[in-house]
Structure formats: structure tokens, C-alpha cells
Amino acid sequence: MEERYRALLDEIRAEFPGFHLMKKTESALQRFIHRLLQAVTLGAQSRYLTSYQTTIGWTVYVTADWDARPADVRWVTLRHERIHLRQFRRYGRVGMAILYLLFPLPLGLAWFRAAFEKEAYAETIRAADEAWGRARVRDPAFRDGIVRQFTSGAYGWMWPFRRHLERWYDGVVAAL
Numbered sequence: 001m002e003e004r005y006r007a008l009l010d011e012i013r014a015e016f017p018g019f020h021l022m023k024k025t026e027s028a029l030q031r032f033i034h035r036l037l038q039a040v041t042l043g044a045q046s047r048y049l050t051s052y053q054t055t056i057g058w059t060v061y062v063t064a065d066w067d068a069r070p071a072d073v074r075w076v077t078l079r080h081e082r083i084h085l086r087q088f089r090r091y092g093r094v095g096m097a098i099l100y101l102l103f104p105l106p107l108g109l110a111w112f113r114a115a116f117e118k119e120a121y122a123e124t125i126r127a128a129d130e131a132w133g134r135a136r137v138r139d140p141a142f143r144d145g146i147v148r149q150f151t152s153g154a155y156g157w158m159w160p161f162r163r164h165l166e167r168w169y170d171g172v173v174a175a176l
């Protein structure tokens with residue numbers, strides 16, 4: 001898997017020449033976003049620095065333990081983040097910021113954020129299927145973990161319609 005991960009890094013660098021990984025803890029911006037998210041979500045998003053990878057422009061900000069994570073986990077995660085890199089290329093930094101953070105609402109009904117994340121999490125599901133097999137993506141706990149990203153404070157309760165998300169998830173799995 002390490003070789004597969006390295007090959008994906010090479011593919012991403014070829015597609016996005018300005019691409020780089022940066023530890024979140026080394027970024028003043030990421031530490032500020034962490035504190036802001038804790039405040040805005042009333043503590044519901046308190047793991048931003050330690051559990052979430054984040055793409056802004058051509059930079060993927062990773063947690064401090066990134067290099068110690070298993071190669072298959074890094075590979076699946078980078079497949080997700082590559083979708084965000086492509087979204088930044090499509091909409092630009094300003095466009096992505098406005099759509100992702102504000103439309104139609106910053107919390108609760110963030111339609112564009114949900115759409116962007118559905119595209120990226122669909123890739124997570126496909127990558128997980130390739131890395132770990134169909135049983136993994138059919139596991140109710142795996143499914144629930146992804147659905148909760150949308151319905152919890154993790155992303156500011158971006159899309160609270162659980163049944164809609166479960167149908168979406170099941171559709172992605174059915175298309176594998």
C-alpha cells in the first residue's frame with residue numbers, strides 16, 4: 001500500500017504542480033480555523049486539528065500523525081482530497097470559499113458544502129471499496145460514519161436530512 005500511496009502522490013503532483021502537503025499544526029491559519037470552528041459549533045467540531053485533513057487551493061493540510069497513519073488510510077484520504085483539489089481548480093479559491101462556507105447558509109443548510117463533500121465522500125467510498133473490499137463499504141458503521149459527517153457538527157450540520165444521505169450513500173455503493 002505504501003507504493004500505491006506514493007504513486008497517488010505522484011499522480012496528484014502531475015495533475016497539480018503546486019500541490020503540497022502541510023501539517024496543520026505548522027499553519028497559523030489552520031490553528032485559527034480550529035479555534036473558530038470550536039467557537040462557531042459550540043465545541044461540536046473540536047477535532048479539526050487532530051482528525052480532519054483539509055484542502056485549500058493546492059495545499060492539503062494534514063494532521064500531525066499523517067505519516068504514522070497506515071498507507072491504505074492515507075491513500076483513501078488523498079483520493080477524497082484530490083476531489084477537493086479539482087473543485088478548487090473548477091471554482092477558484094474565492095468561488096470555493098463563498099460557495100463552501102456561505103451558500104445558502106453557513107450552518108444547517110449548507111447546500112454547496114454538502115454537494116462538494118458528497119462528491120468527495122463518493123470517492124472515499126470508491127477508494128475504500130478498492131482498498132478494503134465491498135464488505136467494508138456495506139458495513140453499517142462505515143456508512144453511519146460518513147452520513148454523520150453531514151448531519152453532525154463536524155461540518156457545521158451541513159445537511160441534516162439523514163434519509164436523503166442514506167439513499168445517496170446506498171446509491172454510490174450500488175454503482176460500484
